[in-house]
Amino acid sequence: MRLASLTLALIVIASPVVTSAASAEAARPFEVSTLNEIRQAHKGRPLIVHFWGLTCSICMSELKDWGAFTRAHPEATIVFINWDQRGARPEQIGPTLQKAGLAAVPSFALGSGFEEKLRFSVSPEWMGELPYTHLITDDGTASAFSGPANFEDMSSWLAKTGPAWK
């Protein structure tokens, strides 16, 4: 409890991205500048940006594991970006994340924006496949993988990525 409130306090000072941590709220719109802004706000710390979709069954089946990983790694900032295109049900994003134990992660959504442009801002090489994850080290080096996460690999990536913020 004490740790949680300390963490929250630190987070609030460190980053506005995490201000929606208190409860599962509506995902904020993902704009062309959003990823850069998240990276700027988290400079010097490991950052994991996970793109997922309610329409992606593989994403849904690993969501709870993401919840567990997030709890096990308070040193990492993990951001969830919902990439459901037309037909997404944005009202389900918050409750779905909450159910998976991810109520505290900052959450953004593509919504009905200009998908190509928004995707280009993430990576010109990303073809929109889900799940898709960006790993950004504390020195700003970014890598990405498609498909389900290997949480052991991500834990060792976190352990390696410079002096972890604690």
Place this chain on the structure above:
Amino acid sequence: MRKHRQAAVAFVAAFISATPSAFAHGDTKHAPAAAACNTTALACASIATGTFDPDGKLWVTWNAGGRISVASSTDLGKTFSDPVTLPKTELPLDEGPDARPKIAVGQGGRVIVTYASRDEKYNGHAFIARSSDGGKTFSAPQPITSASPSQRFETAALDPDGRAFVAWIDKRNAASAKKSGKPYAGAALAFAWDDKPGGTLQPATIAKDNTCECCRIALAFAGSGRPAILFRNIFDGGIRDHAVITFEDDKTPGSVYRLSDDDAKIDACPHHGPSLAIGRDGVYHATWFAIGRKLKGLYYAHSEDGGKTFSSPMRLGSPNTQTSRPYVLAAHGLVYLAYKSFDGSMTTVDLMTSRDQGKTWSAPRSIAMTHDASDHPLLIASPAGAYLSWQTLQEGYRVVPLEPQS
């Protein structure tokens, strides 16, 4: 609480030099131009599918305002007939990235339209609606099958004899495997024929178990009663590469032939299905999005032996232009290939043509562009010509004649 949070945002933003606009948004909703557009009009559609009837009349079906509508045009889309809007589905329409209503128009004013709705668990429920009076009225939409928990990416076409064929991705076998605690990868490729031209759909048959559950399928005819289906299969070892099945006769799906060794060992949903065309000469033309360890990006290949073996994959588009949504058409002795490219601000549709059954191709040329969201580009043929059919947020629906390049 909310006020408190906003105050915190303002407080923190003051300390962050790279003031993030995304964070200053608070609860304001993203409001694209189309957000206010919620009628059933074609102008409000994000997805529209065009086709020509045997007389050269253009038909379009689209999804807008939560409904499927159909209209026709005798002047290549400048003006349309009064649209017919199909009954509202109980569940919301499937508007996923690879879902779209399909339309086929045959002789004697027969029109079929298929589309899918989906439930909270994203199971699809697909329907077929028919008209026998030139699209003036449609029969009550019928489910394409029963006893199936999910049908998605339904694709309908009329064979050369005018008999309707519907294929889709079906989850009945996946569901029964799950019930009995058995593993089952992906979903299944299912199909149903009309019992006769203008008849009703027969019960479904599973053509192939263990296909990828999240990509649309492509359909062409090798002859009457002989559909050819291109789909993302799940090969041994969970490799999700594309395959072609050509029917031996209307009841017998033929062998599964691999289109290309992409080596797609990835449990991800690309939502990016293939396209297939068969010329009058019997040559198969396939284009697809590869996400494998060996091949990545858009590719084209052709087959001169009825879809058993294919030419070496030809890469489409240039790197870093985010090429996507390839489509192929074989018409009037030519082969056309189109795909979308995005350069960071503008989406273009690029066209390539082949005059020798896909052996050699013209350089790509941009034939249409837009600066906002757009549907996949589709290529359609009339009895006399070939066209791009494309719905874009800013410009609406357009039909662009394809001029072959040398």
